[in-house]
Amino acid sequence: MTKVAVVGAGQTRYGALQEGGRALFAEAVKAALVTVDRGMAPGEIEEGWIGSVGSGGWQLGNLAALAGEEAGMAGAPMHRVENACASSGFAFRNAYLAVRSGAVEVALAGGVEKMTDLSGVHQRYWLGVSGETEWERLAGLTFAGVYGLIASRHMKEFGTTREDLAHVAVKNHRNGAKNPVAHFRKEITMDDAMNAPPVSEPLHLYDCCPVSDGASAVVLVSEKVVGKYTDSPVWVRGSGAATDLLAVHQRESLTSLRASAVAGKTAMREAVVGHRDIHLAEMHDCFTIAELVAMEDLGFAPKGGAGRMVRNGETEIGGRLPVNPSGGLKSKGHPLGATGTGQICEIFKQLRGKAEKGREVKGAEVALAHNVGGSGATCAVHVLGV
Amino acid sequence: MTKVAVVGAGQTRYGALQEGGRALFAEAVKAALVTVDRGMAPGEIEEGWIGSVGSGGWQLGNLAALAGEEAGMAGAPMHRVENACASSGFAFRNAYLAVRSGAVEVALAGGVEKMTDLSGVHQRYWLGVSGETEWERLAGLTFAGVYGLIASRHMKEFGTTREDLAHVAVKNHRNGAKNPVAHFRKEITMDDAMNAPPVSEPLHLYDCCPVSDGASAVVLVSEKVVGKYTDSPVWVRGSGAATDLLAVHQRESLTSLRASAVAGKTAMREAVVGHRDIHLAEMHDCFTIAELVAMEDLGFAPKGGAGRMVRNGETEIGGRLPVNPSGGLKSKGHPLGATGTGQICEIFKQLRGKAEKGREVKGAEVALAHNVGGSGATCAVHVLGV
Numbered sequence: 001m002t003k004v005a006v007v008g009a010g011q012t013r014y015g016a017l018q019e020g021g022r023a024l025f026a027e028a029v030k031a032a033l034v035t036v037d038r039g040m041a042p043g044e045i046e047e048g049w050i051g052s053v054g055s056g057g058w059q060l061g062n063l064a065a066l067a068g069e070e071a072g073m074a075g076a077p078m079h080r081v082e083n084a085c086a087s088s089g090f091a092f093r094n095a096y097l098a099v100r101s102g103a104v105e106v107a108l109a110g111g112v113e114k115m116t117d118l119s120g121v122h123q124r125y126w127l128g129v130s131g132e133t134e135w136e137r138l139a140g141l142t143f144a145g146v147y148g149l150i151a152s153r154h155m156k157e158f159g160t161t162r163e164d165l166a167h168v169a170v171k172n173h174r175n176g177a178k179n180p181v182a183h184f185r186k187e188i189t190m191d192d193a194m195n196a197p198p199v200s201e202p203l204h205l206y207d208c209c210p211v212s213d214g215a216s217a218v219v220l221v222s223e224k225v226v227g228k229y230t231d232s233p234v235w236v237r238g239s240g241a242a243t244d245l246l247a248v249h250q251r252e253s254l255t256s257l258r259a260s261a262v263a264g265k266t267a268m269r270e271a272v273v274g275h276r277d278i279h280l281a282e283m284h285d286c287f288t289i290a291e292l293v294a295m296e297d298l299g300f301a302p303k304g305g306a307g308r309m310v311r312n313g314e315t316e317i318g319g320r321l322p323v324n325p326s327g328g329l330k331s332k333g334h335p336l337g338a339t340g341t342g343q344i345c346e347i348f349k350q351l352r353g354k355a356e357k358g359r360e361v362k363g364a365e366v367a368l369a370h371n372v373g374g375s376g377a378t379c380a381v382h383v384l385g386v
Numbered sequence: 387m388t389k390v391a392v393v394g395a396g397q398t399r400y401g402a403l404q405e406g407g408r409a410l411f412a413e414a415v416k417a418a419l420v421t422v423d424r425g426m427a428p429g430e431i432e433e434g435w436i437g438s439v440g441s442g443g444w445q446l447g448n449l450a451a452l453a454g455e456e457a458g459m460a461g462a463p464m465h466r467v468e469n470a471c472a473s474s475g476f477a478f479r480n481a482y483l484a485v486r487s488g489a490v491e492v493a494l495a496g497g498v499e500k501m502t503d504l505s506g507v508h509q510r511y512w513l514g515v516s517g518e519t520e521w522e523r524l525a526g527l528t529f530a531g532v533y534g535l536i537a538s539r540h541m542k543e544f545g546t547t548r549e550d551l552a553h554v555a556v557k558n559h560r561n562g563a564k565n566p567v568a569h570f571r572k573e574i575t576m577d578d579a580m581n582a583p584p585v586s587e588p589l590h591l592y593d594c595c596p597v598s599d600g601a602s603a604v605v606l607v608s609e610k611v612v613g614k615y616t617d618s619p620v621w622v623r624g625s626g627a628a629t630d631l632l633a634v635h636q637r638e639s640l641t642s643l644r645a646s647a648v649a650g651k652t653a654m655r656e657a658v659v660g661h662r663d664i665h666l667a668e669m670h671d672c673f674t675i676a677e678l679v680a681m682e683d684l685g686f687a688p689k690g691g692a693g694r695m696v697r698n699g700e701t702e703i704g705g706r707l708p709v710n711p712s713g714g715l716k717s718k719g720h721p722l723g724a725t726g727t728g729q730i731c732e733i734f735k736q737l738r739g740k741a742e743k744g745r746e747v748k749g750a751e752v753a754l755a756h757n758v759g760g761s762g763a764t765c766a767v768h769v770l771g772v
Contacts, residue, residue: 007567031397060520062517065629069629101484103486104483243454243455243464373451380463
């Protein structure tokens with residue numbers, strides 16, 4: 001089996017950006033190539049996978065060919081992957097499998113989303129259809145609504161409090177404030193979080209990730225050619241993916257996403273690592289409650305115990321398991337299709353000791369990325385290590 | 387390197403169907419599993435890739451999870467691939483690479499499209515954005531328009547005639563008339579084709595494929611487990627894929643699709659076959675001229691020589707190289723995302739000697755599938771053999 005390494009990773013800043021999706025993607029590819037120690041031209045990329053949820057909504061279709069062309073990879077086979085907010089987590093899995101197969105030596109995985117400056121219909125439509133339609137969307141249940149239900153149930157079952165959620169928001173804003181690519185580069189206080197206007201009880205404004213534009217890209221290569229590009233590869237140690245029933249009412253539990261648990265177990269088994277071997281994790285915190293549920297589903301906290309871990313500062317940078325040192329979806333932002341490989345960008349930076357001052361996870365050697373699509377209908381988890 | 391085999395393949399009928407996309411996909415998976423000699427339950431499928439262009443347009447999103455769930459594969463990782471009309475050709479490539487990597491032993495590749503009974507806006511939108519937007523779509527150039535330009539230029543450069551195009555239509559309708567899944571199961575005459583109303587000169591009605599609903603699915607397994615499922619596998623011998631510039635005016639030639647040429651060469655090189663080793667081909671004949679151009683780009687005819695081959699009956703069943711024994715997109719139909727794996731379904735049937743009476747390619751052992759997205763912006767080619 002061919003081993004697979006990440007040798008480059010880059011992203012645009014996230015936020016309400018002026019550029020279109022095509023330009024953003026090209027910028028991310030350029031940013032990724034710049035990080036390849038011994039250099040790489042776009043023409044060296046043999047095949048690419050691009051995650052995007054609503055690319056048709058930009059009025060530009062056939063994204064695979066279009067984005068490849070714009071990024072200097074014209075001619076190379078390109079695939080668009082759409083798995084809701086886990087699109088580029090799945091794009092990364094495809095690129096990993098392709099290199100592992102021996103058919104491709106140098107692959108690109110990335111993602112892009114343009115969410116602002118679209119007609120409101122388009123934006124709401126593409127967000128909305130990523131959830132369940134017949135029982136949820138058409139009944140008026142938004143994503144904030146679903147996660148509000150999950151939070152309420154988590155509070156009832158395990159005593160989780162609004163303060164626990166606020167701790168997640170404060171931590172992620174603190175991390176994001178030091179991340180130059182983050183959508184929100186400002187710290188918030190517990191008071192800010194607690195007193196923010198409600199969105200979908202018990203979730204208030206600072207419990208919800210923003211609507212962001214952005215793009216991210218990473219370069220994967222086989223062990224056969226890795227020496228050509230770097231002496232400091234970040235190896236893909238394990239990859240796991242899973243789906244779950246789309247409608248939350250059909251699932252056994254409201255307080256657990258089975259796809260996360262299965263994908264996490266698969267990735268960690270393949271990587272042959274235990275929870276104590278993981279030095280940092282990027283988790284899909286589309287809402288603050290999602291970070292707590294992910295910690296539990298992935299086995300980093302006992303069921304119902306994530307709130308306490310966050311309260312105790314164990315997930316802060318410097319704590320036992322830093323979670324979302326990038327700022328997470330909450331503060332770094334959530335350009336849907338770009339989020340999954342954006343997590344890999346953060347891990348690449350951290351594991352190579354290149355994270356910005358004040359938000360470095362010192363000595364980190366192994367990390368986990370957790371990317372969710374819809375309200376848990378799909379999930380991809382990757383373990384990387386130096 | 388793990389060898390990869392197709393052990394099951396099935397599809398719905400193509401046409402203006404009553405069922406929705408979700409039900410169609412489940413029907414195709416069921417049809418594929420029925421063809422597995424020693425049987426297979428949907429739960430044995432470890433991972434799946436689904437091609438679809440406009441799935442959001444059915445008002446149901448998150449297709450990967452949704453379609454997997456409906457087809458009995460809940461829990462298994464599922465990916466949606468969107469590469470315009472080559473979506474499931476690329477889905478097949480992903481499934482092939484995944485099995486080849488050793489990470490997956492049993493994979494599914496399929497596709498589905500619901501095109502009728504949608505609002506006209508949705509249907510035109512999803513078709514339209516698969517082409518180039520800024521120079522073509524917004525200027526009013528439809529797909530029929532692009533292929534009309536290609537046909538005109540081919541006529542001017544090589545003396546191709548409207549009769550040559552009509553021969554393609556008559557042949558494909560003759561084949562499709564005997565294919566129980568075909569959208570149009572009726573033969574047409576040269577007069578019908580020549581006297582049909584114009585769509586985009588020099589293309590007339592019978593030069594254009596229809597707008598179809600339908601779904602297709604194929605099961606791929608590793609050589610390690612193939613014996614569990616069949617003694618008559620159809621091996622994937624070669625896989626090639628490529629992209630081209632999206633806008634036709636930026637390409638070097640109007641009468642050649644470079645992505646086809648590159649993908650074809652790659653697939654045939656991997657398969658270690660020459661043109662005389664291929665016993666039949668399914669080619670992407672969205673318009674009759676596209677079949678001629680594909681024959682030339684893939685090297686089965688010299689440049690400008692495809693018309694003569696068709697005129698001489700060499701591409702008929704019983705001829706030197708039967709092209710589109712299924713009826714092709716022209717007569718079998720073109721449910722965008724389903725077309726690529728639909729071609730594999732036809733090849734699976736033919737190579738196992740199970741094609742319907744009157745349209746069998748007798749003794750066929752090696753076949754080629756050619757699937758194009760947009761007006762040539764993406765292409766996937768596969769060579770299969772028993």
